[in-house]
Amino acid sequence: MGFQIDPTFIQAAEHRPKSTISDAGSIPLIDLSPLLPHQIPSDPSDPAIPNEISNLIAQIGEACENWGFFQVVNHGVEVELLEKVEAVTKEFFALPVEEKRKVKRGEVNPMGYYDAEHTKNVRDWKEVFDFSVTEWVTPLLRLENHWPETLPAMREVCEKYYKAVEKLAFKLLELISLSLNLPAKRLSAFYEDSNSYIRLNHYSPCDSPDLVLGVGCHKDCGGLTVLFQDEVGGLDIKRKTDGEWIRVKPVHNSFIVNLGDIIQVWSNDKYESVEHRVTVNSEKDRYSIPLFFNPASSTNVKPLEELVSENNPPKYHEYNWGHFYKTRKDSNFQKLEKENIQIYHFKRV
Numbered sequence: 001m002g003f004q005i006d007p008t009f010i011q012a013a014e015h016r017p018k019s020t021i022s023d024a025g026s027i028p029l030i031d032l033s034p035l036l037p038h039q040i041p042s043d044p045s046d047p048a049i050p051n052e053i054s055n056l057i058a059q060i061g062e063a064c065e066n067w068g069f070f071q072v073v074n075h076g077v078e079v080e081l082l083e084k085v086e087a088v089t090k091e092f093f094a095l096p097v098e099e100k101r102k103v104k105r106g107e108v109n110p111m112g113y114y115d116a117e118h119t120k121n122v123r124d125w126k127e128v129f130d131f132s133v134t135e136w137v138t139p140l141l142r143l144e145n146h147w148p149e150t151l152p153a154m155r156e157v158c159e160k161y162y163k164a165v166e167k168l169a170f171k172l173l174e175l176i177s178l179s180l181n182l183p184a185k186r187l188s189a190f191y192e193d194s195n196s197y198i199r200l201n202h203y204s205p206c207d208s209p210d211l212v213l214g215v216g217c218h219k220d221c222g223g224l225t226v227l228f229q230d231e232v233g234g235l236d237i238k239r240k241t242d243g244e245w246i247r248v249k250p251v252h253n254s255f256i257v258n259l260g261d262i263i264q265v266w267s268n269d270k271y272e273s274v275e276h277r278v279t280v281n282s283e284k285d286r287y288s289i290p291l292f293f294n295p296a297s298s299t300n301v302k303p304l305e306e307l308v309s310e311n312n313p314p315k316y317h318e319y320n321w322g323h324f325y326k327t328r329k330d331s332n333f334q335k336l337e338k339e340n341i342q343i344y345h346f347k348r349v
């Protein structure tokens with residue numbers, strides 16, 4: 001008998017990854033080197049903003065509006081650290097499964113190892129490890145890290161990496177804020193006690209890559225995602241202009257940045273969170289490492305007052321991020337009978 005794939009992984013025909021245009025023009029590539037000699041300005045209308053920085057803000061604004069995705073180079077995160085975190089990620093996933101299961105996530109605490117995540121109720125062809133640098137318990141959430149005893153170096157490398165990418169994420173948030181003609185720190189205030197976390201992703205080769213997805217088609221529900229991918233490739237995004245799936249070509253030492261649903265709501269749909277998915281292949285393991293840069297779980301998300309007007313009324317009802325995150329996490333943990341929570345449930349009609 002031939003190889004039979006577990007049916008929980010099989011995508012509905014319309015979601016199967018056949019229509020990727022691999023070498024179509026990719027997402028904008030933005031050089032952050034102007035940030036080396038210059039500070040990020042605090043006020044978007046400051047006449048003293050150097051040209052290089054105004055150009056950078058304009059590029060970010062265009063990428064956010066037209067793509068919802070961009071890649072950054074000269075981002076300030078050391079290459080050595082990227083190499084170390086990639087190496088430790090590979091070491092972790094190479095551990096015997098019983099070791100990985102010792103640090104498994106549970107129904108209440110979503111941090112740790114997991115190999116049965118569902119995106120939109122279909123199982124993803126991947127295994128993950130989630131961690132954060134803050135651990136906390138609220139009535140809604142209990143986030144406690146689990147670190148594998150057999151890989152003692154992992155925690156230090158991962159935490160160092162987290163801090164470096166978080167620093168980059170704060171800079172990107174300031175640039176995005178300025179691109180919306182808001183003060184640089186307008187969005188940062190939501191990030192005190194943030195519920196950000198990093199995910200290590202491993203997509204192993206699959207004999208039927210045409211039937212499954214590493215991550216099913218989805219939009220990121222948080223604030224901003226800052227993702228490192230290895231040289232294998234597999235991330236596809238749905239191009240805004242024509243709805244075609246296009247492959248994000250790996251660029252050495254770069255990060256992929258994409259806007260999540262929260263920025264879509266804050267911007268009252270000026271910027272959109274764009275659908276994406278991960279395809280797998282039959283030969284190569286792929287690793288990726290996103291930082292999900294999310295505001296504090298107490299944040300009530302709604303269109304920002306400065307960005308709404310009589311002519312552009314708020315397009316969303318307010319919702320609580322901690323509640324949204326908890327509900328989404330529960331649905332990713334197991335297959336449910338109903339659709340999981342989405343921001344369009346909060347859309348005003």
Ligand SMILES: O=C(O)CCC(=O)C(=O)O
Nearest residue numbers: 201215229235278288290
């Ligand atoms: O692995 C990737 O390239 C993307 C993963 C992703 O979209 C996610 O985890 O939300």
Ligand SMILES: [Fe+2]
Nearest residue numbers: 218219220276
């Ligand atoms: Fe994603």
